[in-house]
Structure formats: structure tokens, C-alpha cells
Amino acid sequence: MTDTATNPDVRLTTVGGEWWRTAVIYQIYPRSFADSSGDGIGDLPGVTAHLDDLASLGIDAIWLSPFQRSPQKDAGYDVADYCDVDPLFGTLADFDEMLAAAHARSIRIIVDLVPNHSSDQHAWFQAALAAGPGSPERARYMFRDGRGPNGDEAPNNWESVFGGPAWTRVTEPDGTPGQWYLHLFDASQPDFDWSNEGVQESFRDVLRFWLDRGVDGFRVDVAHGLVKQHGLPDYTPDPEAGSMGGNEAAVPYWGQPGVHDIWRDWHDVLAAYDGDRALCAEAWLPTIAQTALWVRRDEMHQAFNFEYLETDWNAGALRRVIDESLRAYGEVGAPSTWVLSNHDVVRHASRLALTADTPQGAGIGPKSPGKPDPVVGLRRARAASALMLALPGSAYLYQGEELGLPEVIELPDDVRQDPTWFRTNGERYGRDGCRVPLPWSAEGPAYGFSDTGASWLPQPAEWSALAREAQQGDPTSTLSLYETLLAERRARDLGAGTLEWFDGGSPDVLAFENGGVRVLANLGSAPVALPEGVVLAASEPLADSILPPDTTVWLA
Structure with missing residues (x-):
């Protein structure tokens, strides 16, 4: 096999034409997106009210984190009824209205599904x-x-x-x-036995329930779980590894061969419906090659590229991951599905500036070592997003990253709600810091999240300047950067393009061409000279044909 790290002329291309191969998909964490009822918890009517904002951003689809009926012990990932909407978020009629309104704007809807476990109240x-x-x-x-x-x-x-x-x-x-x-998660989340035919048939019914309503696909929670090794042997995890096992091999409850039969079965259920319905795997696995097995042609359609998400801000490391991803996913006929943030990890506007290791799921808080510099973090986040959105394949955005939102670190102990915080007796902060409700307006109650000012987690005062209203129309804002990137990505069909490396003039510079766009990302500490070209987008201001550190530019 050709080594693209030493041969920059190797061309890596996506295949096929289904929508999910190139889509930019926006994750909505419903309880933190927009609250229409005033109870401090976001809801489905809140999503509907802001669909025009998302359409103007330029996304192709929405992934909704769980909104099904639940006691909310783990923010909805403890499901008590898979075929109903929790009253916190509205009703099935609200869901249908939101789905129709999204489809009217050519935005598809992906529903989160949690098949590894249910609520103990189910x-x-x-x-x-x-x-x-x-x-x-x-x-x-x-x-x-x-x-x-x-x-x-x-x-x-x-x-x-x-x-x-x-x-x-x-x-x-x-x-x-x-x-x-x-219960691999909280005691309120008992694991299903997926060798049971009744469980398998019940979930086929759940899939058909939502497909019949018109959803375009499912993000599948813990897709590398479900099947446990026969005999349930003892196993002690690496204490330094991420909580979902992505850095470990041969875990008896992650990545077992039998889980692939489940996804082949689900693939067949979706294939009976028109419209290229899609399955996306949350699968934390040790290597890209192993993750690619989840998206073979008769299994799932997408799998989050968590190795890309977890890669350090280093040009050589990122180039290796990009090459491996395009090769491994391409070999099984799937797109690479890039991602930088979600509801389970430290937001990349903070993570990329951390100076201490933070395992996935552990979070950061007031006493964490190596706290990020917010200026460096935002600068790197903008550059990283501009790099990611230029790559062939599909990309997922997490709500608020288009505003440059950082992790909320200084949350008081008494407001934390993540089960991780309680089950570790405060040793791990958990994921609350990336789940704080969005700021829509610079002033007013809860920065526009809720008319009453209620907010299930407190918003920091500095978010006033990051509110969508404050950034809209400002050409230097992170929101405007995302709008420009998404518009150019769509106009030039970069998701379906071909990546070809070229020499960026420094080992710290990633330089490639895709769809006639030349992309240069400077991950080093020294500025470098830019080649000639018309600037389509830049993550930071440019002057004198120089690419500053921690900056990405698109040139035509």
C-alpha cells in the first residue's frame, strides 16, 4: 500500500452520491438549545423556532440527542419509552411539526437511539x-x-x-x-441482552416507528457495545484510557464481533424505506481500521471519527489521521465522518489549548490542571474547524461551536448533574461543561435561551459577547466564519471531492487541494509565506501574504 505520508501525490477520494456521504450535520442537545416554555429546559418547539437560523448557517441535517420519554437520570440517555416524546421536550405532535418544518427547509432529521440499555423505569x-x-x-x-x-x-x-x-x-x-x-453506565440504565430475539424484534419496531414518521436516520448510542463476550470474564480497564474504551484493545464489552450482525439487520430495516436513510455509529475503538468495520456496505453508513477528534494540535499527527481515515473508510466504500466536539467531550475551543491530559468523559472544572488559555483555544478552534470543513466526507458540528463557545469550567459543584460527577464522588467533573444552554441574544433573560431567565445550568456572563445576535453580521465573528466555510464547501462540493497534498513550506503546515480550493493550516508557532491566490476564507486576519500561527486559509 502506498504511504501518503511520503508521497503527497496520492489522491484520496470519497465514493457514492447519497446525501449522508457529504452532509454537514448539526447536533442539537435539546435541553440546551432553546426553551420555548420558560421552564429552563430546551424543547422541540424551541428547535422549530430556530430552524431559519440553522438554514442560514448552511447545514444539511440535524442530529437530535434523546428527547424520548425518560426519568432524565442521564439527560435522556435513560429511555423509558422509545416511541414517545418526554413532556419536558413537548409532544409527538411537536416532533411532527418540527420534522415537517425542517424538511420544508431541506434539512434532514437524525434521531438519537439508545439500544445498549434502557431506563430502569422502562x-x-x-x-x-x-x-x-x-x-x-x-x-x-x-x-x-x-x-x-x-x-x-x-x-x-x-x-x-x-x-x-x-x-x-x-x-x-x-x-x-x-x-x-x-449496567455499563448508571445503575438506572440496565443493559439489554441482545442475544434475546424479543429485544431484537422490539427495536426493529422502534426503528419503523420513527421511519414511518419520516426521520432520515439514526445516530446510534454506544454502537460498539450491546454484545458482551461469552462468559463475561473479569476485565480491568486502563485508568488513563477514555471512559468509552477507545484507547483499549480486547475489551469484553466493547467491539465484540456479534454486534455487526445487529447492524446488518438494522441496515436491512432502513433499506426498505425510500430516501437514503442513514445509520451513524458512536463507536469508540482503538484504531481507524477497526472503526471502518462498522461502516461496511451492509452495515452502518457513518461512524464518528473519534481518533480525529482526539488527535493533538500537531500537523504530522493530523496528516496521519486524515490519510488513514480516507484510506480505511474508502476501502469499505464509506465516507469519513469528521467531528471535533459533541455532548460527551470538552469543547474544542478549550480542548485544543489544554496543557494536561483529560480522558474522554472526565471533563474539566475549577480544580483541573492545565486549564486552557481562552484566546489560544478559540484561535485553534477556528483554525481546526476551517481545516475539518475542507476535508472530503461528512462533518458533524456541535451546537454552539459556530459561536466559538468554550467549555464552561467554573460551574459550582451544587449545579452539576452528570452521573459521572456523583458516581466518582467528585473526582471527575463529567460533561456538564459542554452542555450549558446556548446564548442567543447579548442581553435579556438567559441570553435569549429562555424568556423567563430559567436555565438548567447557569450560563457564564462572558457568553453575552458570544451570543448569536452579537455575532450576526460581524464579518470577523466565528459565526460569520462558519457561514462562509459552509457556503463555500457546498458551492464547491468539497464533501465529494478529492484530497491531494502539496508542500506548504513548513513541517508545521498542512497543505492540500480539494475541489479547486487550496487549504493551508499553520499549526506551528512561526508565520509562513502564503502562495498566490484569492482568499475564500481565513480563520484569522491575513496581512502581507503571511499565514500566521494557528490559522487556516482557503485559497482559490
């Missing part, structure tokens, strides 16, 4: 508790007898992603201590 789990050991109801979940003479020890030593043990013992209907159930 009717299926409540029935399992009532039915007792050996029942068909319990067979839907991972119930096991305990170890030791009286079953007092957990079935194995697995740890929860959120901290603490991954097993909880139940009290049986007769009042005696009973079996244990597996």
Missing part, C-alpha cells in the same frame, strides 16, 4: 424485576447470579463508564437478596 425492566429469576421478562436484560456462597459478590469485576461497579443487586419479589443486573 416497563420491560419493571416487569423483569416483578417476574423473578429465569423468567422471559428477565431474559431481556443481563441478569446473573452473584458469586460467592450466598451470591453476595458481583458476577464479575466490571466497572461502570460513570465510575463504580457495573453491577447492582436486586431485591426479589419475596424480599430476599437476589440476582445482579449489568
Whole structure:
């Protein structure tokens, strides 16, 4: 195989023409997007009210984080009814109205689906508790007898992603201590047993419920989970690895071969519908080559490129990841799906300026080491976004990154809500800092998030200057940069393009051409000379044909 790191003339191309191969998809975390009811929690009518803002931004689709009925122990990722809208967010009629309004603006809708586990309040789990050991109801979940003479020890030593043990013992209907159930996340999120045909058929019904309503696809939570290694052997994770196992090999509950059969089955369900419906995998795996196995032609359509997200701000490292991604995904006929931020990681306007390691899911807070310089962070974030949006394939944006929002670090302990914070007794801050509600206006209650001023997490005062209203029409703003990048990306069809490296004049410069656009990103500390060309977009002001540090430019 040709090494593109030493041969810059190798051309890497996306294949196919379905919409999801090139789409820019905007993640909405509903509770933090826009609140129409005044209760301090965002909702579906709030999304509908801002669809024109998203259309003007230039996106192709929206991914909605969970809005289904839930006790909200993990912000909706603990689902109690997969086929209804939680009253916090509205009604099914509100969903249908939002979907129709989005489609009227040529914006597709991707729904988040959580198949690894349900809420402990789901009717299926409540029935399992009532039915007792050996029942068909319990067979839907991972119930096991305990170890030791009286079953007092957990079935194995697995740890929860959120901290603490991954097993909880139940009290049986007769009042005696009973079996244990597996929960890779919070104790309120029992894992399904995906070897059970009833579970498989129930989720086919869930898929069809939303597909029949007109959704364009699903983002699948914990897509590398679901299937556990036979025998449930003990396993101790690397304490320095990310909580979702992306840096570890041979984890008995991540990336098991049997999970691919599930996605082939789901692929067939979607293929029966018109309109190129898509599945996107949240799959944290050790290598790009392994992640590419999730998007073979008969499985899922997209998989988040988490290795790209986690790569340091270093030209050589990023070039390697870009080359490997385009090669590995191209070999299985899939696009690379680029991403820099989401609801589970430190926002890249802060992460790219951290000076201490922060494992995925751990978050940062008032006592964290290596806090970011906000000026450096924003500068790098703008440059990183301009680099990502020039790459062939699909790209995901996380709400608020188009405003340059940083991680909120100084959240008081008493407002934190992430289960990670509680299950680690405050040792890990968790993900609240990237989930703070958006600022829409520079003044007024909750910066326009809510008419009453209510906000489920407090917004920092400095967000006034970052509000959408404050940035709109300002050609130097991060919002205007995103609008320009997305318009040029669409006009020049860069998502379907071909990447060809060229010499940028420095080892710290990434330089490539795609669709007639020459892109140069200076990740070093010294300015470099720019080649001639018309500037289409630049992440920072340019002068005297010089590309400053931490800056990306598009040239025609």
C-alpha cells in the first residue's frame, strides 16, 4: 500500500452520491438549545423556532440527542419509552411539526437511539424485576447470579463508564437478596441482552416507528457495545484510557464481533424505506481500521471519527489521521465522518489549548490542571474547524461551536448533574461543561435561551459577547466564519471531492487541494509565506501574504 505520508501525490477520494456521504450535520442537545416554555429546559418547539437560523448557517441535517420519554437520570440517555416524546421536550405532535418544518427547509432529521440499555423505569425492566429469576421478562436484560456462597459478590469485576461497579443487586419479589443486573453506565440504565430475539424484534419496531414518521436516520448510542463476550470474564480497564474504551484493545464489552450482525439487520430495516436513510455509529475503538468495520456496505453508513477528534494540535499527527481515515473508510466504500466536539467531550475551543491530559468523559472544572488559555483555544478552534470543513466526507458540528463557545469550567459543584460527577464522588467533573444552554441574544433573560431567565445550568456572563445576535453580521465573528466555510464547501462540493497534498513550506503546515480550493493550516508557532491566490476564507486576519500561527486559509 502506498504511504501518503511520503508521497503527497496520492489522491484520496470519497465514493457514492447519497446525501449522508457529504452532509454537514448539526447536533442539537435539546435541553440546551432553546426553551420555548420558560421552564429552563430546551424543547422541540424551541428547535422549530430556530430552524431559519440553522438554514442560514448552511447545514444539511440535524442530529437530535434523546428527547424520548425518560426519568432524565442521564439527560435522556435513560429511555423509558422509545416511541414517545418526554413532556419536558413537548409532544409527538411537536416532533411532527418540527420534522415537517425542517424538511420544508431541506434539512434532514437524525434521531438519537439508545439500544445498549434502557431506563430502569422502562416497563420491560419493571416487569423483569416483578417476574423473578429465569423468567422471559428477565431474559431481556443481563441478569446473573452473584458469586460467592450466598451470591453476595458481583458476577464479575466490571466497572461502570460513570465510575463504580457495573453491577447492582436486586431485591426479589419475596424480599430476599437476589440476582445482579449489568449496567455499563448508571445503575438506572440496565443493559439489554441482545442475544434475546424479543429485544431484537422490539427495536426493529422502534426503528419503523420513527421511519414511518419520516426521520432520515439514526445516530446510534454506544454502537460498539450491546454484545458482551461469552462468559463475561473479569476485565480491568486502563485508568488513563477514555471512559468509552477507545484507547483499549480486547475489551469484553466493547467491539465484540456479534454486534455487526445487529447492524446488518438494522441496515436491512432502513433499506426498505425510500430516501437514503442513514445509520451513524458512536463507536469508540482503538484504531481507524477497526472503526471502518462498522461502516461496511451492509452495515452502518457513518461512524464518528473519534481518533480525529482526539488527535493533538500537531500537523504530522493530523496528516496521519486524515490519510488513514480516507484510506480505511474508502476501502469499505464509506465516507469519513469528521467531528471535533459533541455532548460527551470538552469543547474544542478549550480542548485544543489544554496543557494536561483529560480522558474522554472526565471533563474539566475549577480544580483541573492545565486549564486552557481562552484566546489560544478559540484561535485553534477556528483554525481546526476551517481545516475539518475542507476535508472530503461528512462533518458533524456541535451546537454552539459556530459561536466559538468554550467549555464552561467554573460551574459550582451544587449545579452539576452528570452521573459521572456523583458516581466518582467528585473526582471527575463529567460533561456538564459542554452542555450549558446556548446564548442567543447579548442581553435579556438567559441570553435569549429562555424568556423567563430559567436555565438548567447557569450560563457564564462572558457568553453575552458570544451570543448569536452579537455575532450576526460581524464579518470577523466565528459565526460569520462558519457561514462562509459552509457556503463555500457546498458551492464547491468539497464533501465529494478529492484530497491531494502539496508542500506548504513548513513541517508545521498542512497543505492540500480539494475541489479547486487550496487549504493551508499553520499549526506551528512561526508565520509562513502564503502562495498566490484569492482568499475564500481565513480563520484569522491575513496581512502581507503571511499565514500566521494557528490559522487556516482557503485559497482559490
